Amino acid sequence: MNLDNIKFDSDYWNGILPRINKNIRQFFLISKNIDIDISLNRKLGSKLSTYCKKINSQKYKVFIGKELLEEINLCLTREYNNESSLLFKDIPFDCFDETIILIKEFIIEFIALHEFSHIMGKHFEIKSDKNEHIVKDINLLEVDADRFGSMLLAGKYLSIIEKYGKQKYSYLIRTLIYVQFYIFEIRFKLEPKKNQAYHIQRITLGSNGFTEAIYRNPSLLSLSFNEIKKISMDCIINYFFEYKLSPDEIKYILNNQDKILKAYIYFREKYELDKKWENSLS
Numbered sequence: 001m002n003l004d005n006i007k008f009d010s011d012y013w014n015g016i017l018p019r020i021n022k023n024i025r026q027f028f029l030i031s032k033n034i035d036i037d038i039s040l041n042r043k044l045g046s047k048l049s050t051y052c053k054k055i056n057s058q059k060y061k062v063f064i065g066k067e068l069l070e071e072i073n074l075c076l077t078r079e080y081n082n083e084s085s086l087l088f089k090d091i092p093f094d095c096f097d098e099t100i101i102l103i104k105e106f107i108i109e110f111i112a113l114h115e116f117s118h119i120m121g122k123h124f125e126i127k128s129d130k131n132e133h134i135v136k137d138i139n140l141l142e143v144d145a146d147r148f149g150s151m152l153l154a155g156k157y158l159s160i161i162e163k164y165g166k167q168k169y170s171y172l173i174r175t176l177i178y179v180q181f182y183i184f185e186i187r188f189k190l191e192p193k194k195n196q197a198y199h200i201q202r203i204t205l206g207s208n209g210f211t212e213a214i215y216r217n218p219s220l221l222s223l224s225f226n227e228i229k230k231i232s233m234d235c236i237i238n239y240f241f242e243y244k245l246s247p248d249e250i251k252y253i254l255n256n257q258d259k260i261l262k263a264y265i266y267f268r269e270k271y272e273l274d275k276k277w278e279n280s281l282s
Helices: 010-028 066-081 093-120 123-128 132-164 166-189 196-206 208-216 225-242 247-255 257-270 273-281
Strands: 034-038 050-054 060-064
Touching: 010 034, 010 093, 034 093, 050 093, 060 093, 066 093, 066 166, 093 123, 093 132, 093 166, 093 273, 123 132, 132 166, 132 196, 132 208, 132 257, 166 196, 166 208, 166 225, 196 208, 196 225, 196 257, 208 225, 225 247, 247 257, 257 273
Parallel strands: 034 060
Antiparallel strands: 050 060
């Protein structure tokens, strides 16, 4: 199978969605009060085409509709036809087909687990508290859901990466980090009210969950902290170059990473998000 021969249409999605649904439900078993609905036929009336709905005081449902699947198809096709694309350029020929399927599954599972993390982190309760601070903190709720969504996925995908052999670790990790960046880009382009600073914030913080999980589980991949950090930083720098930021802009962003991280840590402490997750899991 090669991307040249794939039409990202209903037939292709129908082939992999049952497995994706099954994979996501395994994560959702953490909480029996959450269900998932991914549909090729259901239009949700929004280009974003994904949301979480509170059914009652205990029950939630995550919806992913046709529009978002179509948007993902357009993005992947565009990147494949772009010779300088970060997403596909490092994939070895001998595992190209497997990696394409991996990418498709990772995208949908990440989007679903992003919504799942909103629920488990009690973000809806925080949003319902109409105080003056939550308005400026609302973007950090999205970053928080990004981080925990990628951490939840990390165990599964790191185990898969391990089977490929150490010589392919770094390219697979880079590929999955870039996948997250492109998910953020899709959402950014479809949300014109969001500014570039918000997009940069999600890039610099949102994918940290994946590399953080690698660092916390040294037995999964035999990579040192410095190796992990280098892979992550290279991805951020390469992506921002592709995003057409100037070297001075990139330097400014990297120099302000600590400031962004401190703001996020303070935000988590202020809303006691660690305690909320513990309560959800108990």
